[in-house]
Amino acid sequence: MAAVARKNLSTVGDALIQATGLAITVNGQPVALLGNLVDSHGDSPHNKATLPVGSLAATINGVAVVAEGHVASCVHVVEDGDPAMDIVPLLVGP
Numbered sequence: 371m372a373a374v375a376r377k378n379l380s381t382v383g384d385a386l387i388q389a390t391g392l393a394i395t396v397n398g399q400p401v402a403l404l405g406n407l408v409d410s411h412g413d414s415p416h417n418k419a420t421l422p423v424g425s426l427a428a429t430i431n432g433v434a435v436v437a438e439g440h441v442a443s444c445v446h447v448v449e450d451g452d453p454a455m456d457i458v459p460l461l462v463g464p
């Protein structure tokens with residue numbers, strides 16, 4: 371199981387996942403979804419990182435939810451999830 375990632379709170383390489391796009395909330399903060407953007411946290415590829423994988427076990431309108439341990443496009447790992455929503459981190463993505 372893996373704690374669900376949330377926009378504006380969970381991190382990738384110490385940068386926040388941006389609060390764009392549709393989402394439900396967990397403890398008042400929208401969950402991170404496949405395709406969400408990450409704030410810039412260094413030179414390329416860390417300046418335009420996205421979340422290219424999510425979990426098949428939890429989707430919102432068909433879009434996979436991202437959890438701790440999923441890897442961003444810059445190869446940094448998603449951290450600081452919220453264990454209030456624990457999901458199976460089955461990978462979906464490229």
Ligand SMILES: [Zn+2]
Nearest residue numbers: 383416444446
């Ligand atoms: Zn990075």
